[in-house]
Amino acid sequence: MKLYIETLGCAMNMRDSEHMIAELKTKEGYTLTEDAKEADLILINTCSVREKPERKLFSEIGQFALIKKPHAKIGICGCTASHMGEEIIKKAPSVNFVLGARNISKISEVIHRDKAVEVGVDYDDSTYVFDTAGNIGIKALLNISIGCDKRCAYCIVPHTRGKEISIPLDLILSEAEKLAQNGVKELMLLGQNVNNYGVRFSSNHKMINFAGLLREISKIEGIKRIRFTSPHPLHMDDEFLEEFASNPKICKCIHMPLQSGSSKILKSMRRGYTKEWYLNRVAKLKxxxxxxxxxxxxxxxxxxxxxxxxxxxxxxxxxxxxxxxxxxxxxxxxxxxxxxxxxxxxxxxxxxxxxxxxxxxxxxxxxxxxxxKEIGHLHEVLIENIKHGEDSFSEGRSDTGKLIKIPQEVLKIGDIVNVQISQNEGGSLIGRCIK
CATH class of the missing domain: 3.30.750.200 (Transcription Regulator spoIIAA)
Incomplete structure (x- = not known):
């Protein structure tokens, strides 16, 4: 049985797809294919943030329905699935089931129920232990929370992913340990508001905040780098920023969603902070x-x-x-x-x-x-890509998030090396290893 999956949207959706792939591989025996025509199961993991997501979704469903094998099933998952529910099946009878973003742990169940619709945003799978796919690589995504309690005026996520619940610390650390043992060197922690971690658990749990979680994860041997997305400017207190600065395993690269520089518009957006607060946090960080x-x-x-x-x-x-x-x-x-x-x-x-x-x-x-201004600067780079041959090179990202190319050097994927920037080509950084 072969599985074809199309993933749209954010890193959270990418992680959801990884979970579904692993569940279907280990529990149902599926193998991945990049050709939808040979698939027995076609999944579209949707995003509601995209422009005109519904129109594009039904266009894609129609295209897959034309090329799929007669017995192949089509499943619609993710955020658009959450807010449209059974309406998807009514408009597109070729769809066999609909699975919301808060219900992905049910994937191995719904594939056996024709016209199943599971989209409840109050469903809690924060303590569900997903199966793990085979070869992971040197970088991995790791959920630390699900849902969102914010009510930004423009955002549909709370409607599609439900209230915010933090994943228990022991489950996070267990998964991180497992990833490290499988060769992962860099973790990307995921949540709608990662630095709000610990505000709510669905079961009894000792109090811990995001700074505390970062300290615990950084103790894991084998994990060399920690990244996270997205922190909310409102929750960037001094403890969080000081942990970010002092913890050597935390990459010195941070995503701070501004949305608008106007305090008036930020209030209208219901973001909870002002221009002055945002700039104050940036100043503290720098x-x-x-x-x-x-x-x-x-x-x-x-x-x-x-x-x-x-x-x-x-x-x-x-x-x-x-x-x-x-x-x-x-x-x-x-x-x-x-x-x-x-x-x-x-x-x-x-x-x-x-x-x-x-x-x-x-x-x-x-x-x-x-x-x-980067010429001459030194960066610590994790090698993620290599090319052999006449134009050989190694390539990776610095801990500050910059993509850096190292010509005529073929290193090993997973190596962490010091690179001095020697030139830039149209904004692309090029450097050489410093032993």
């Missing part, structure tokens, strides 16, 4: 780790955004000098607060597109300038 790499998310043209509000966002961009930035024009989503707001607050497409272009152009300039 005082502790001057070379820290900072990434962010920005939504342009949120309802009610004025030119002055947008100027505040540009001000934060200029002040922080983000190393990575995911930027989008606001897109309304059903089941969100902002979806109900009147048309008078909507920013025109023309203005929105202009603002996005200004933002992205400025960020490109910042990145070019920062790349020039």
């Amino acid at each position: 005082s502790l780790v001057p070379h820290v790499g900072i990434g962010t998310d920005i939504i342009v043209a949120f309802p009610g955004e004025s030119e002055e509000d947008f100027a505040h966002t540009m001000d934060v961009l200029e002040s922080v000098q983000f190393d990575t930035m995911y930027s989008f024009i606001y897109s309304p989503r059903p089941h969100t607060e902002s979806y109900q707001w009147g048309k008078e607050s909507i920013v025109s497409k023309e203005v929105a597109s202009k603002r996005l272009a200004i933002l992205q152009d400025k960020h490109k300039t910042i990145l070019r300038d920062k790349a020039k």
Whole structure:
């Protein structure tokens, strides 16, 4: 039996797909295929954050229905599955089952129930121990919580993934130990708001916060690097930032979703912090780790955004000098607060597109300038990719998140080496090993 899976969206969805693959391999005997035409089971792990996700979903269902084998099943999983439920089967009879993002532990059950719909967001699988797939590699994703308690006005995640529950510490450490024994050197901890870890468990559990969790994971032999996504600026207290700075296993790269630089818009978004708080946390972080790499998310043209509000966002961009930035024009989503707001607050497409272009152009300039300043700097790099032959090279990421290429050097995947930057090509960093 062969499984084809298409994963859309965030790292959380990638981890959910890994869990489903492992469950289907060990419990049902499936093997993966990259050709949907030869699959016995086709899974689409959906994302509701994408633009026009429902329209694209039904288009993809139609394409798979045309090419699949007669007996092959189609299953729709993830966030769009959560909020549409049985409506998917009504609109697309070729779909055999629907499995919500909060229900993926049921995958080996629902494949045997035709037209099954399991989308309850109150279902708790925070203590479920998933099976593990075979060869993992040197990097792995690891969930530390499920769901989200925030009520950001633009976000559908609480509606699709339910309330926030932290995964018990012993299960996290057990999984991390297992991954380390299988050769994993770098862990990426996942949660909608990772630094809110420990606020709620579904069973009796000793009190522990995110800083404490980081300390415990860093004790595991074999784990050389710890990353996490995404922390919420509201919960970036001094204890968290000081642990981030002082723990040698924590990569000095952090994603801090800004969304807007305007305190007025942030309040409208229900983000819980102000521009001043955000900049204060960045200043504290840079005082502790001057070379820290900072990434962010920005939504342009949120309802009610004025030119002055947008100027505040540009001000934060200029002040922080983000190393990575995911930027989008606001897109309304059903089941969100902002979806109900009147048309008078909507920013025109023309203005929105202009603002996005200004933002992205400025960020490109910042990145070019920062790349020039990297010449001569030393970075610790985990080798993730190698190429043999005439144009041989090794490639990996620094602990600050920078992708660095090392020409004419073929190292081993998993090596951690010191690299000095010798040149940059259009913002791409190139260096040489320093023994």
